[in-house]
Amino acid sequence: MTTPTPSSPPARGGRRAPSRIERAAGRAAALQRPRVLLALLLLLALTCVMLLDGYLRAEVGGDQRVRTGAGASDVPDEVLDGGPILTFPGGQATTLSVPDKTIALTFDDGPDPTWTPQVLEILEEYDVPGTFFLVGSMVSRYPDIVRELVEQGNEVGIHTFTHVDLSYQSDARVTREIEQTQLALAGAAGITTTLFRAPYSSETDAIDNYSWPVYEKLGEEGYTSVFIDTDSDDWQQPGVSKIVEWATPEDGEGASVLFHDAGGERAQTIEALPEYIEKMKAKGYTFTTISGAMAEQQPTGRPAAPAEASGTHGGLQAAHHQATGTTLYEGKALIAAVAVAEWTVPALSVGLMVVGVAVMGRFGMMVILARRHYGQRNRRRFGWGPPVTGPVSVVVPAYNEKECIANTLQSLARSTHPIEIIVVDDGSTDGTAEIAESLGLPGVRVIRQANAGKPAALNNGVRNARYDIVVMMDGDTVFEPDTVRHLVQPFADPSVGAVAGNAKVGNRRTLIGAWQHIEYVMGFNLDRRMYDLLRCMPTIPGAIGAFRRQAVLEAGGMSDDTLAEDTDITIALHRAGWRVVYQEHARAWTEAPGSLKQLWSQRYRWSYGTMQALWKHRGSLRDKGPSGRFGRVGMPLVVLFQVVTPVFAPLIDVFTVYSMIFVDVRSALLAWSAVLGVQLLCAAYAFRLDREKYRYLLMMPLQQLAYRQMMYLVLIHSCVTALTGGRLRWQKLKRTGEVGTPTGAG
Amino acid sequence: MFVDTSGRRARLLRRVGLLVGAVCVGYAAVLGLAFMGIGTSVSPSSLLPFGGGQNGGGPGPGGGGAGPQGGVMPTGTPPSGAPTAPTAPSGATTAPSSAATPSAATPGAVATPSAAATSSGAATD
Numbered sequence: 001m002t003t004p005t006p007s008s009p010p011a012r013g014g015r016r017a018p019s020r021i022e023r024a025a026g027r028a029a030a031l032q033r034p035r036v037l038l039a040l041l042l043l044l045a046l047t048c049v050m051l052l053d054g055y056l057r058a059e060v061g062g063d064q065r066v067r068t069g070a071g072a073s074d075v076p077d078e079v080l081d082g083g084p085i086l087t088f089p090g091g092q093a094t095t096l097s098v099p100d101k102t103i104a105l106t107f108d109d110g111p112d113p114t115w116t117p118q119v120l121e122i123l124e125e126y127d128v129p130g131t132f133f134l135v136g137s138m139v140s141r142y143p144d145i146v147r148e149l150v151e152q153g154n155e156v157g158i159h160t161f162t163h164v165d166l167s168y169q170s171d172a173r174v175t176r177e178i179e180q181t182q183l184a185l186a187g188a189a190g191i192t193t194t195l196f197r198a199p200y201s202s203e204t205d206a207i208d209n210y211s212w213p214v215y216e217k218l219g220e221e222g223y224t225s226v227f228i229d230t231d232s233d234d235w236q237q238p239g240v241s242k243i244v245e246w247a248t249p250e251d252g253e254g255a256s257v258l259f260h261d262a263g264g265e266r267a268q269t270i271e272a273l274p275e276y277i278e279k280m281k282a283k284g285y286t287f288t289t290i291s292g293a294m295a296e297q298q299p300t301g302r303p304a305a306p307a308e309a310s311g312t313h314g315g316l317q318a319a320h321h322q323a324t325g326t327t328l329y330e331g332k333a334l335i336a337a338v339a340v341a342e343w344t345v346p347a348l349s350v351g352l353m354v355v356g357v358a359v360m361g362r363f364g365m366m367v368i369l370a371r372r373h374y375g376q377r378n379r380r381r382f383g384w385g386p387p388v389t390g391p392v393s394v395v396v397p398a399y400n401e402k403e404c405i406a407n408t409l410q411s412l413a414r415s416t417h418p419i420e421i422i423v424v425d426d427g428s429t430d431g432t433a434e435i436a437e438s439l440g441l442p443g444v445r446v447i448r449q450a451n452a453g454k455p456a457a458l459n460n461g462v463r464n465a466r467y468d469i470v471v472m473m474d475g476d477t478v479f480e481p482d483t484v485r486h487l488v489q490p491f492a493d494p495s496v497g498a499v500a501g502n503a504k505v506g507n508r509r510t511l512i513g514a515w516q517h518i519e520y521v522m523g524f525n526l527d528r529r530m531y532d533l534l535r536c537m538p539t540i541p542g543a544i545g546a547f548r549r550q551a552v553l554e555a556g557g558m559s560d561d562t563l564a565e566d567t568d569i570t571i572a573l574h575r576a577g578w579r580v581v582y583q584e585h586a587r588a589w590t591e592a593p594g595s596l597k598q599l600w601s602q603r604y605r606w607s608y609g610t611m612q613a614l615w616k617h618r619g620s621l622r623d624k625g626p627s628g629r630f631g632r633v634g635m636p637l638v639v640l641f642q643v644v645t646p647v648f649a650p651l652i653d654v655f656t657v658y659s660m661i662f663v664d665v666r667s668a669l670l671a672w673s674a675v676l677g678v679q680l681l682c683a684a685y686a687f688r689l690d691r692e693k694y695r696y697l698l699m700m701p702l703q704q705l706a707y708r709q710m711m712y713l714v715l716i717h718s719c720v721t722a723l724t725g726g727r728l729r730w731q732k733l734k735r736t737g738e739v740g741t742p743t744g745a746g
Numbered sequence: 747m748f749v750d751t752s753g754r755r756a757r758l759l760r761r762v763g764l765l766v767g768a769v770c771v772g773y774a775a776v777l778g779l780a781f782m783g784i785g786t787s788v789s790p791s792s793l794l795p796f797g798g799g800q801n802g803g804g805p806g807p808g809g810g811g812a813g814p815q816g817g818v819m820p821t822g823t824p825p826s827g828a829p830t831a832p833t834a835p836s837g838a839t840t841a842p843s844s845a846a847t848p849s850a851a852t853p854g855a856v857a858t859p860s861a862a863a864t865s866s867g868a869a870t871d
Contacts, residue, residue, distance in 0.1 A: 725750025
C-alpha cells in the first residue's frame with residue numbers, strides 16, 4: 001500500500017502460506033536466530049549512537065541551571081580574597097596569583113571548529129602560549145583541533161564534559177564529568193591534565209557555599225582550580241576596544257585573563273586578540289600558561305628537565321600527563337565512537353529526508369493520478385471499445401482448498417458473463433478435486449496434476465483453456481456475479497494484454513484484517529491507479545487478474561524462477577509491449593492472513609519475490625522500446641517505493657522517539673501526527689473512491705506504526721536472504737495453495 | 747534467482763554478521779565504560795604510583811596532600827627526580843618508603859611530588 005509504509009507492495013489478494021512452507025519456515029527459524037540477535041545488537045548500537053549524540057549536544061542529562069546569589073560563609077576568606085589559582089597542597093587551600101607583568105591568557109568553552117583554529121593562528125603568530133579550558137563533548141567531536149592545540153605548546157584544562165554548573169550535581173556526576181573529559185583528552189591528544197575550571201565560575205570572590213565543596217573535592221583529588229581576575233567579557237561582544245580595555249590589568253599586575261573561543265559569535269575576540277597582545281607586549285608584559293605562572297612562584301621553581309618525564313614540552317604544559325594504557329585506548333575508542341555517531345546521525349537524517357520526500361511525493365502523485373484515473377474511467381462516454389461478450393476461461397488453481405473451493409465455484413457459477421471454469425487440482429490430499437466435481441456445476445472441468453506448485457498449475461490451466469482470454473484467481477477467493485464481465489471489458493482494446501482486478505479483504509473484523517483492509521483499499525485505489533496511468537503496473541494480484549492467453553504463452557507462461565510469479569509475468573508482459581490496466585469495478589473477495597505470523601510470511605514471500613522478479617528483469621534497464629520504458633520508469637518506482645522507502649520508513653518513528661526524549665515532546669508528536677494526517681487524508685480519499693466505510697480509518701495510526709516496522713524487518717530479512725543465496729527449498733515448495741480457510745468474504 | 751548452492755556467500759555473510767555484531771557490542775561497551783569512567787585512571791592523584799600510600803600513611807603537613815599537587819609541578823625539582831627514577835623500577839613495593847622519607851626531609855611539598863611524578867613517568871612507560 002501506500003502509505004508511508006510506502007512499502008507495501010500493492011496488495012495482491014489473499015494468498016496464504018502452505019503448511020509445508022510453514023514447517024520449512026519453522027526449521028528455518030532455528031537458522032535465523034542469529035539474525036534476530038544481530039538485529040537486536042544493531043538496535044542496541046543505534047540506541048547508543050542516538051544517546052551519545054543527545055549527550056554530546058547536551059540534550060541528554062543537560063542541565064541548564066546556573067546558581068547565583070548564594071552565600072559564601074563556608075568559603076575561607078583567604079580564598080575569596082586570593083589569587084585565581086587554587087590548589088590544595090596537604091589538604092590546605094592555597095591560592096596563587098599570576099606574577100607581575102605576566103599574562104596568563106585563558107580561553108573557555110572550546111574547542112570550536114570555527115574560532116579555535118583562528119585563536120591558535122594568532123597565538124602562533126605572536127609566539128604566545130594560552131591555556132584552554134575545554135569542554136569534553138567538544139573535545140570528542142573535534143579531536144584534531146585539540147591535538148594541534150597541544151602540539152603548538154598550549155596548555156589545556158578541563159571545563160567539564162557538558163558545561164554544567166557542578167554545584168548542582170552529585171559527586172558521582174562531578175567525577176564522571178571530569179573523567180569523561182580526561183578520556184576525551186587522552187583520545188584526542190594523548191594527554192590528561194590537572195587543571196580545571198568550573199563552568200560559570202569567574203573570580204575567586206564569587207565562590208559560594210555550593211561550589212566550594214566541588215573545588216575542595218577536586219582539589220583533594222589533585223586538581224588545580226583556575227579562576228580569573230581579569231575578564232574581557234568578550235562574550236558580550238562589546239566591541240574590540242572595550243574587550244582590550246577590560247582585559248588589561250592595572251598597574252602592571254599579573255593577570256589570569258578570560259576570553260572565549262567558542263559558544264557563539266567570536267569575531268570580536270579574534271579581532272581584539274592581536275591588538276591586546278601587541279598592547280601588553282608594548283607594556284613589557286610576558287605571556288605564559290597557568291603552569292608557567294605557577295612554576296614561577298614556586299620556591300625552587302625553575303621549569304626544567306623533568307617536564308620531559310611527564311612527556312610534555314617544557315614547564316608551560318606541566319599540568320599535562322602522558323595518557324597511557326587503558327586510559328589512552330579507551331579514550332581513542334571514545335573518540336572513534338563519537339566520530340561514528342557524528343556521521344551516523346546526519347546520515348540517518350538524510351535517510352529520513354528521503355523517506356519524507358518519497359512518502360509525500362508519492363502521496364501527491366498518487367492523489368493527482370488516482371483522481372485523473374477515476375475521472376477518466378468513470379466518464380459516461382468512456383469505453384474500451386465494443387463490449388466484450390464472448391466466453392472466457394477461468395483458471396482456479398487449488399491445493400487443499402476443501403473449505404473454500406465450493407464457495408469459490410458457486411460464486412463463479414453466478415457469473416453474468418459466459419465462462420468455462422478450469423479447476424487445476426495441484427495434487428491435493430484433502431479431496432478438493434472430488435468436492436469440485438461433486439458440486440455438479442455446469443461448465444466446470446477438473447484437471448488433476450501431481451503436486452508441482454502454483455505456476456505449474458496455472459500453466460496447465462492456460463494450456464487447457466479453450467478461449468482467448470484467461471481469468472486467473474485463487475482457490476479461496478469469491479467473485480461477485482458481474483466481476484468477470486467487468487474484468488474482461490478492457491480487452492476490447494487490442495493493446496491491453498492483462499487486467500488487474502480489485503481485491504477486497506473479506507475478513508476485516510479482526511485487527512489484522514482491518515489493517516489489511518486499509519492497506520488493500522489504499523494499495524488498489526491509489527497505487528494501482530497511478531501505475532495504470534504511468535503504464536508500469538508491477539503486479540497483477542493472484543486473487544484476480546485476466547490475461548490474453550496468447551500473451552501469456554508468448555511470455556513462456558508462468559515461471560517458477562521467483563516466489564512472485566504474478567509480478568514476474570506482469571513485468572514480462574510489459575516488456576513484450578502489452579498494456580496492463582486496472583479495472584476497479586471487478587471486485588474479488590479474499591481472505592487475508594489472520595495472524596501476524598501468517599502475514600509476516602506472506603509479506604516475506606512477496607517482498608523476496610518482488611526482489612527476485614526485479615533482478616530477473618534487470619536487463620530491461622538497458623533495453624529499447626516498451627521493455628526499456630518499463631526498466632526506466634517502472635523499475636525505479638518499484639525499487640524506490642517497495643524497497644528503499646520501507647527500509648528507511650521506521651526512521652520516522654525513531655526520530656520521533658529521539659525528539660520526544662531529547663528535544664521536545666510536543667513538537668515531536670506534532671510532526672509525527674502531521675505525517676499521519678497526510679496519510680489519513682490519502683486513505684480517506686481512497687476510501688471515498690471505493691465507497692468504503694470510513695470507520696476503519698480509526699485503526700490507521702496503529703496500522704501505520706505496526707506496518708512500518710514489519711515491512712522494514714521483512715525487507716531486511718529478504719535482502720539478507722537474497723545475499724546469502726539460501727532458501728532453495730522454498731523455491732520448490734512455492735505457494736501451492738491453501739491450508740484451510742473458513743469461507744472468506746461475503 | 748539469488749540462489750547460491752555452494753553456500754560460500756552464506757558463510758561469508760555469516761562472518762560479516764559476526765563481525766558487525768561484535769562491533770556493535772564493542773561500541774556499546776566502549777560507551778558504557780567511558781560514561782561510567784570504568785577502566786580509566788585519570789585523576790591526578792591516581793596517576794601517582796604511591797599516591798594511595800602517601801595519602802593514608804603520611805598525613806604530615808607535606809605528606810598526604812602533596813601527592814596530588816605533584817601533577818602540577820613535577821618540574822619543580824630536577825635533582826630529586828634523578829635519584830628516584832632508578833629506585834622505582836628496582837622494587838615497586840619497597841620503593842614507596844624510601845622515596846617518601848627523603849621527601850619529608852627536603853623542604854616540604856616539592857620533593858615528594860617530583861619523585862612521585864618522575865617515577866610515574868617511568869612506570870607509565
